[in-house]
Amino acid sequence: MNEILDVLKQPWPWYVAGPLIGLTVPALLILGNKSFGISSSLRHICASCFPANIKFFKYDWKKEAWNLFFVAGILFGGILTAAFLGSNEPIQINENLRTELASYGVTDISSLVPTQIFNFENLFTLRGFVMIVVGGLLVGFGTRYAGGCTSGHAIMGLSNLQMPSLIATCCFMVGGIIMANLVLPYILSL
Amino acid sequence: MNSTENKLTMSAEKQTAFVNLVENTDFEVRSLDAVCVNDSHLKHPWYFNLKYLLVGVLFGIIFVKAELISWYRIQEMFRFQSFHMYGVIGSAVMVGMISVWVIKRFNIKTIYGEVIEFHPKKFNKGNVYGGLLFGFGWALTGACPGPLFAQIGTGALVVVVTLLSAIVGTWVYGYFRERLPH
Numbered sequence: 001m002n003e004i005l006d007v008l009k010q011p012w013p014w015y016v017a018g019p020l021i022g023l024t025v026p027a028l029l030i031l032g033n034k035s036f037g038i039s040s041s042l043r044h045i046c047a048s049c050f051p052a053n054i055k056f057f058k059y060d061w062k063k064e065a066w067n068l069f070f071v072a073g074i075l076f077g078g079i080l081t082a083a084f085l086g087s088n089e090p091i092q093i094n095e096n097l098r099t100e101l102a103s104y105g106v107t108d109i110s111s112l113v114p115t116q117i118f119n120f121e122n123l124f125t126l127r128g129f130v131m132i133v134v135g136g137l138l139v140g141f142g143t144r145y146a147g148g149c150t151s152g153h154a155i156m157g158l159s160n161l162q163m164p165s166l167i168a169t170c171c172f173m174v175g176g177i178i179m180a181n182l183v184l185p186y187i188l189s190l
Numbered sequence: 191m192n193s194t195e196n197k198l199t200m201s202a203e204k205q206t207a208f209v210n211l212v213e214n215t216d217f218e219v220r221s222l223d224a225v226c227v228n229d230s231h232l233k234h235p236w237y238f239n240l241k242y243l244l245v246g247v248l249f250g251i252i253f254v255k256a257e258l259i260s261w262y263r264i265q266e267m268f269r270f271q272s273f274h275m276y277g278v279i280g281s282a283v284m285v286g287m288i289s290v291w292v293i294k295r296f297n298i299k300t301i302y303g304e305v306i307e308f309h310p311k312k313f314n315k316g317n318v319y320g321g322l323l324f325g326f327g328w329a330l331t332g333a334c335p336g337p338l339f340a341q342i343g344t345g346a347l348v349v350v351v352t353l354l355s356a357i358v359g360t361w362v363y364g365y366f367r368e369r370l371p372h
Contacts, residue, residue, distance in 0.1 A: 004263075005213040007206075009231060010257070010357070011255060011256070011257050012252070012255040012256045013256075014256065014273070014274050014275075014277030014278045014281065015277065015281060015355065017252050017255070017256030017258070017278050018256075018277060018278040018279065018280065018282040018284075018285070019281050019282065019284075019285045020252050021249070021252060021256075021278065021285075022281065022282035022283065022285025022286040022289065023285060023289065024245065024249055025285075025286040025289050026286075026289035026290070026292075026293060027245055028242070028245065029289075029290075029293060029306050030293075030298065030300055030301060030306070031241055031242070031245070031301060031302050032232075032238075032241075032242075032300055032301075032302070033304055033306055033307060034242070035308075037310070038336040039332075039335040039360075041335070042335060042356055042357050042359075042360040043360055043364070045357050045360075046357060046360050046361045046364060047197030047224070047261070050361065052361075052365075054361075054364045054365055054367075055367075055368075056363075056364035056365075056367050057364050065236065065239055066239045066242045067242075067279055068242040068339060069239040069242040069243040069246065070243070070245060070246040070249075071246060071335075071336070072243055072246060072339075073242065073243040073244060073245060073246015073247040073248075073249065073250060074246045074247075074249055074253065074339040074343070075246075075250065075251035075339045075342060075343045075345065076243070076246070076247050076250060076260055077246060077247040077248065077250015077251045077252075077253065077254065077340060077343060078250050078253070078254055078259070078339065078340035078341065078342065078343020078344045079308065079343040079344070080247065080250075080251060080343075081250065081251050081254040081255060081340075081343070081344065082254070082343065082344040082345055082349065085251065085254075085255060091257070093262045093266065094266050094269075094271035094272055094338050096269075097262065097269065097271055098267055104225040108359060109262070110265075111259075111344075111346070112254070112257060112259055112260040112261065112346075113259070113261050113263070113332070113341055113344075113346040113349065114261055114262070114340070115346075117261075118261075118346060118348050118349065118352075119348055120204060120347075120348050120351075121255030121328045122348075123348070123351060124197070125270065125300050130330065130361065131330050131331065132251070132331070132348060132349075132351050132352050132355070133351060133352070133355045134330065134353070134355075135310060135326075135327045135330030135331035135352060136331060136338075136351065136352035136353065136354070136355025136356045136358075136359065137299075137325070137327070137355045137356070137358060137362070138323050138324065138327025138330065138333075138359065138364070139306060139324060139327035139331055139333070139334065139335060139338075139352070139355075139356045139359060140327075140355065140357060140358060140359025140360040140361075140362075141320070141321045141323060141324075141327075141344050141359035141362055141363045142321070142323030142324025142325070142326070142327055142359070143320065143324045143335060143356075143360070143370075144315045144320065144332075144359075144360045144363040144364070145315055145318075145320025145323060145324075145363050145370065146317050146318075146320030146321040146323075146324055147311070147314070147316060147320065149324065149334045149335050149336070150279070150328075150334040150336070151334075151335075153317075153321075154279060154283070155279070155282050155283060155286055156286065157311060157320075158283045159283060159286030159287045159288070159289065159290045160290050160308055160310075161287070161290075162310065162311045163311075163313065164311040164312065164313040164314070164317050165311060165317075167313065167317050167318065167321070168317040168318075168320075168321040169321075170321070171317065171318050171320075171321025171322045171324075171325060172321050172322075172324055172325045172328060173268075173325065174322060174325060175322040175323065175324065175325015175326045175328070175329070176264075176267070176268040176325040176326070176328045177268050177325075177329075177331040178322075178324040178325070178326070179197065179268070179325065179328075179329035179330060180264075180265055180268035180269055180329040181195075181268065181269060183270065183326075184265075184329060184330065186229065187330070187356065
């Protein structure tokens with residue numbers, strides 16, 4: 001039993017995690033005809049909490065409540081993993097990335113989210129504000145404008161061979177590549 | 191008498207037209223939206239949703255253990271410094287594709303016996319503009335919407351601010367939606 005737990009505590013390789021994530025698609029379909037997608041939960045939160053008479057938020061969000069249960073589950077999954085399946089090993093990252101980040105003062109690689117950038121004090125610095133708040137705004141605005149995120153387009157959409165999803169996924173990647181390579185270095189050195 | 195009757199029919203017709211109009215706009219909104227389609231026509235009490243909570247929990251555990259919620263993994267992906275994320279997304283899509291094909295080919299039903307429906311997506315310019323904007327945000331925050339929830343779960347509490355910003359971003363999109371190119 002302990003041996004199994006030890007294996008589970010290690011970071012899981014891509015060939016284990018990827019197929020398991022792929023299986024979420026048929027699991028949700030077979031459990032109740034639900035199309036896999038996460039960013040719509042943000043829309044349901046808007047619709048339920050502050051619809052403000054906006055047409056886009058005027059729909060029966062209670063019918064989509066399953067999606068809110070799903071994301072609540074993801075949150076609990078995070079809590080459970082941190083409590084029982086945490087790994088004691090240091091996080092492995094690419095050497096070039098490590099060197100580059102060190103030049104921006106990001107040296108603490110003890111957690112999956114770099115605490116030297118993402119913390120409450122940094123909210124009041126330009127770098128922290130752009131990465132935490134502006135980044136979040138772009139995620140929320142962009143996913144809804146695109147009609148889905150990595151789950152809805154890249155996984156569910158591509159699984160169903162949808163051309164718009166392929167276009168959206170390519171644009172996610174192009175946007176990310178531009179930001180990470182051309183813009184982020186300037187933001188990190190703020 | 192006749193005229194009153196007429197009036198009544200008129201108003202009834204108007205009412206139907208109004209209802210249709212409302213329904214149609216809603217449908218249009220939804221058809222633009224890739225993932226916001228609830229396909230089940232069954233009505234269940236709320237606790238039926240607990241099974242999605244369970245799927246979410248398993249999904250959240252995979253997210254964390256495969257380091258998909260890692261800001262570093264996202265940077266490595268966009269800088270072509272690691273194969274990990276490409277392997278995860280690629281194999282997830284392969285398994286998803288095969289699953290969808292099997293469901294269609296063998297006409298597999300839901301556990302309640304409903305026919306599983308698929309909705310084709312229609313291209314609109316938002317797929318490009320929104321996609322690029324989300325890409326910028328993904329590289330900044332190191333998280334797409336799913337990992338945001340998992341990151342908070344692992345104790346990165348400041349990510350609550352990122353999540354709230356994402357909700358505001360979604361709201362702002364809804365507010366300006368009619369004026370944006372689609």
